[in-house]
Amino acid sequence: MADTADDDERPEVHLARIAGAGDAPVVEALLDGVVVADETGHIAYANRAVERILGWSPAMLQGQPVALLVPARFRSAHEAGFANFAAGGPSRLMGHPIRVPALTAGGTEAPIELVLSNLPRGSRVLVVATIRDASERVDLERHSHVVERLLALLAEEDADVSSRLLEVVGSALEYDTAALWLVDADGRHLRARDFWARNGRDVAGFRAATAAGVVPLGVGLPGRVLASQSPMWIADLEVDANFPRAEAALASSLRSGFAFPILAGGRTVGVIELFAGQRRAPDRALLAAMGVVGERLGGILARLDAERERERLLAVQEFLLGAARVLAEAADYAEALDRLAAVAVPALGDLCLIDVLADDGTLTRMAARHADPTKQSVVDELHDRYPPDPNGSHPSVEAIRTRRSQWGADLSEEFLRTTTRDARHLELVRALGVTAYICVPLVAVDRVLGTLTLVVAGSGRRFAGGDLSLAEELARHAATLIDRARRHDRDRTAAHELQRSLLPDRLPELPGLALAARYLPGTEGADVGGDWYDVMRLRSGAVALVIGDVAGHDMGAAGEMGQLRHALRAYAVDREDPASLLSALRTFAEAVGLERIATVAVAVLDPRTGELGAASAGHFLPVIRRADGRIEVAAADAAPPLGAPGGACVTGRSHLERGEAVVLFTDGLVEVRGANLADGLARLAEALAEPLGGDPGAACDALVERMLRGRDRNDDIAVLLARRA
Numbered sequence: 001m002a003d004t005a006d007d008d009e010r011p012e013v014h015l016a017r018i019a020g021a022g023d024a025p026v027v028e029a030l031l032d033g034v035v036v037a038d039e040t041g042h043i044a045y046a047n048r049a050v051e052r053i054l055g056w057s058p059a060m061l062q063g064q065p066v067a068l069l070v071p072a073r074f075r076s077a078h079e080a081g082f083a084n085f086a087a088g089g090p091s092r093l094m095g096h097p098i099r100v101p102a103l104t105a106g107g108t109e110a111p112i113e114l115v116l117s118n119l120p121r122g123s124r125v126l127v128v129a130t131i132r133d134a135s136e137r138v139d140l141e142r143h144s145h146v147v148e149r150l151l152a153l154l155a156e157e158d159a160d161v162s163s164r165l166l167e168v169v170g171s172a173l174e175y176d177t178a179a180l181w182l183v184d185a186d187g188r189h190l191r192a193r194d195f196w197a198r199n200g201r202d203v204a205g206f207r208a209a210t211a212a213g214v215v216p217l218g219v220g221l222p223g224r225v226l227a228s229q230s231p232m233w234i235a236d237l238e239v240d241a242n243f244p245r246a247e248a249a250l251a252s253s254l255r256s257g258f259a260f261p262i263l264a265g266g267r268t269v270g271v272i273e274l275f276a277g278q279r280r281a282p283d284r285a286l287l288a289a290m291g292v293v294g295e296r297l298g299g300i301l302a303r304l305d306a307e308r309e310r311e312r313l314l315a316v317q318e319f320l321l322g323a324a325r326v327l328a329e330a331a332d333y334a335e336a337l338d339r340l341a342a343v344a345v346p347a348l349g350d351l352c353l354i355d356v357l358a359d360d361g362t363l364t365r366m367a368a369r370h371a372d373p374t375k376q377s378v379v380d381e382l383h384d385r386y387p388p389d390p391n392g393s394h395p396s397v398e399a400i401r402t403r404r405s406q407w408g409a410d411l412s413e414e415f416l417r418t419t420t421r422d423a424r425h426l427e428l429v430r431a432l433g434v435t436a437y438i439c440v441p442l443v444a445v446d447r448v449l450g451t452l453t454l455v456v457a458g459s460g461r462r463f464a465g466g467d468l469s470l471a472e473e474l475a476r477h478a479a480t481l482i483d484r485a486r487r488h489d490r491d492r493t494a495a496h497e498l499q500r501s502l503l504p505d506r507l508p509e510l511p512g513l514a515l516a517a518r519y520l521p522g523t524e525g526a527d528v529g530g531d532w533y534d535v536m537r538l539r540s541g542a543v544a545l546v547i548g549d550v551a552g553h554d555m556g557a558a559g560e561m562g563q564l565r566h567a568l569r570a571y572a573v574d575r576e577d578p579a580s581l582l583s584a585l586r587t588f589a590e591a592v593g594l595e596r597i598a599t600v601a602v603a604v605l606d607p608r609t610g611e612l613g614a615a616s617a618g619h620f621l622p623v624i625r626r627a628d629g630r631i632e633v634a635a636a637d638a639a640p641p642l643g644a645p646g647g648a649c650v651t652g653r654s655h656l657e658r659g660e661a662v663v664l665f666t667d668g669l670v671e672v673r674g675a676n677l678a679d680g681l682a683r684l685a686e687a688l689a690e691p692l693g694g695d696p697g698a699a700c701d702a703l704v705e706r707m708l709r710g711r712d713r714n715d716d717i718a719v720l721l722a723r724r725a
Contacts, residue, residue, distance in 0.1 A: 349454030
């Protein structure tokens with residue numbers, strides 16, 4: 001097994017660890033070239049700036065000797081000096097910029113400014129070289145100092161670069177405080193993002209004034225920098241008329257300020273302002289230097305913001321995938337909302353509440369989930385006893401009324417009393433430890449569906465502006481999913497009610513015959529199916545038993561099913577032979593131009609004699625259960641389905657003794673997705689072979705229960721059973 005400690009000392013392992021900590025975007029954003037070599041003199045890393053300066057791409061340099069960059073006449077001296085430098089020996093080169101020639105990828109020499117440093121790693125050493133094009137060199141000592149500090153920041157494992165940029169810049173330039181302002185989307189306002197103060201400086205008042213600030217274009221120090229896109233200086237805050245925070249700054253013993261723009265793509269994306277406790281006169285060299293630093297920091301922040309944006313989008317996608325998954329798995333609308341609330345905690349808050357507007361305008365709390373299972377009973381009582389009062393001042397009511405998000409970052413006792421209904425309600429809210437909330441309206445197709453509320457209740461976390469933005473974006477997507485789920489639930493209920501209305505409301509009572517039927521809608525899909533059955537008393541005293549299935553699961557299938565059922569009833573007035581009935585029905589389907597394929601089976605049973613005639617147009621043949629438990633398929637001739645070309649039906653003849661039954665069914669009873677149909681039919685034979693009981697309704701229920709045991713129902717099921725009494 002390899003030695004872990006030795007592995008940690010390898011330069012490529014160390015550099016990979018730096019990159020893994022999120023610092024690689026900063027290295028790549030630098031305009032200075034960075035080359036890192038191990039103690040053997042081979043290059044372990046080069047950033048993209050090296051290619052701009054010398055033409056060597058990082059891939060071309062990886063693993064090559066450093067001597068590749070050194071002109072031939074200097075290589076002997078280079079090799080001796082490098083070995084001494086890598087060993088940690090004294091060197092006048094350490095940390096001092098020197099001008100030397102370097103070989104480009106094209107074989108020519110180019111003047112560069114070189115700064116060397118070594119970085120011990122256990123028993124080994126990394127040699128870090130910073131190179132700059134000397135032909136474009138601007139001799140800005142402070143600028144170099146800031147860049148060196150940024151490189152030092154990269155050498156620290158697990159460094160949080162984004163939060164320490166202010167510290168690096170502020171301390172490197174010897175200022176007491178620094179603030180980062182970011183430009184709003186409108187390009188005319190800045191908002192405070194981060195604040196840094198040197199250890200030991202009490203600037204709480206100025207920090208608070210800065211954190212609460214929104215600065216418009218041209219106002220204050222950052223506003224003036226935004227307007228001019230160039231560094232600005234205030235030598236004496238006490239006499240400057242355009243600095244609104246002067247009183248707070250002076251109270252914190254700050255006397256002068258300086259700010260410079262952060263530029264990305266030629267536009268100002270932010271401003272860094274720095275303040276000192278002493279009055280400082282304008283420094284032209286520093287003003288020029290920070291203009292260059294601002295461009296470099298703009299590149300760094302742009303890359304970090306891109307990383308954060310990718311992380312935010314991944315979080316949104318992960319939530320949406322989870323929300324879509326739970327909605328797809330839910331059996332109904334209410335369950336979907338409950339599962340959605342469960343997905344939201346604890347990722348977005350400690351407690352998630354979902355309130356929905358009903359069609360009559362009332363507000364119903366559909367879901368309430370807490371991340372801590374021990375507190376769920378308290379949440380359940382809130383859910384059951386205290387839904388939002390539509391006439392009150394509850395945040396859900398306000399969010400629906402205004403269509404704007406509501407946000408409370410530090411809830412007062414007065415707020416809790418105002419938004420609760422009675423002493424018990426207030427007691428429950430206090431028991432949860434509610435301290436903050438975000439309430440977002442759920443809007444889909446310009447219609448408010450309700451609200452999604454995230455609550456801090458016990459964890460001590462704090463909501464920030466980013467949490468509000470994320471909650472609003474998630475709510476927009478979730479509202480679409482919820483709206484679809486609710487419409488799906490409504491359409492499903494309406495569709496199946498329609499289908500039931502097309503089926504017989506009751507079966508006829510015939511001497512010597514016991515009848516029962518069952519219809520079960522599929523659990524997947526919101527649309528109606530085409531399964532149907534019918535029982536018709538014929539003139540002779542016999543009864544026609546009909547079962548059918550129209551292809552598709554939509555309203556068109558239901559419409560054609562209704563046409564076929566009523567047409568068959570009309571033909572049964574003067575016809576009793578099953579094959580003749582199906583032949584007439586086929587002619588009808590062709591005449592009216594029915595677009596769907598349909599299967600139909602007809603069995604005509606005389607309860608007095610037990611004679612059974614049967615025919616099928618593409619449908620499963622009726623099955624007979626004998627008195628001794630044997631299962632037989634009724635004698636019948638199977639013709640193609642309606643809507644498909646084929647020959648005429650021929651009626652087959654069977655006989656039922658007293659106590660024996662004939663069963664007609666649709667494919668949902670025997671077909672299982674991904675399974676063999678023969679297995680389903682064998683399972684049906686086994687289910688029918690078991691005792692079914694005396695009552696035909698109980699017999700139908702027992703048959704369906706046995707067939708569905710251990711599997712999902714993904715299609716409609718129709719079963720018709722007739723037993724000769």
